[in-house]
Amino acid sequence: MTIRTLLLTPWMTPHRVISYERAIVLSFLGKVEVVAEYDELIRSPSLTIRAPAVVRQRRARHAGKTRVTFSRLNVFTRDGFTCQYCRVTFERRELNIDHVMPRSRGGATTWDNVVTSCYPCNQKKAGRTPEEAEMKLLKRPVRPTSLPARARLDADQSELPALWKAFWF
Template structure:
């Protein structure tokens, strides 16, 4: 994370410990408490179990931090394209059916091709919206106008900050302790597009 606690990159444990030792980063715990190297070393002596494991040396045992924040970097990487994922699609449309406008849990929403695939409709941001099951069944394999429907929530492509794309390009497996910063569950898996 940058010094403003904005997730910007995923680093290996070796890189994280190097930055911590050089006093260029602090460890951030689940309560957003920060620790420098000596404080983290002291705390590591009291920790019995740690999900990230420990580094053992002849002189000390050090818990591998889950999250670090850089001390001197406050920039945010430039905005990138939002990954085309179920979660991002549902979040973009506010968990609402784009045809009736009502809010639904994800179990009651589908992804709908505004222009059906059978008519050349793409599977990407330019043609996918969320639809409740009744509206999706009513529309079926037709254009909205052909089924007497219209989009109440317009078809749009989201704009993104770098936090949304961080999980998609992580070089290491995402840990559950990172959930408050990034999410790499089923919902964030890149969907296959036509193009």
């Protein structure tokens, strides 16, 4: 099985899901403190420790240091897998990305010009702007500074380990 660790912000809110190996490294570096441990033992030639289930960052990372990679999946994640025109939440395979200013009219494929769209809305809007198509955007697209761990996990449709539940809200 894959052991995953929930990384919390210094304020105890979910930040992201990391591998337990990464969590152990961060713990040794003093960057995180272990909040909860699994029963599973991790054995290496030199030591045996319990796998960290939940760790907490000791300090906030400097703003601007993290850059969310631009990808279709990350656009869907930013938008909560919700079509930004009809406001319905879909499965990943039912979603497309829509250029707010159409590509045919010079619109760029960038965080601030693409939104999550279902295929029917995408087809209906076609080569028009939201104003021309009279299709109101749920929100103006912007580059995210981080992606919500919850959305990422929902996308995986994974089950939450029991030890995470106290921190997952």
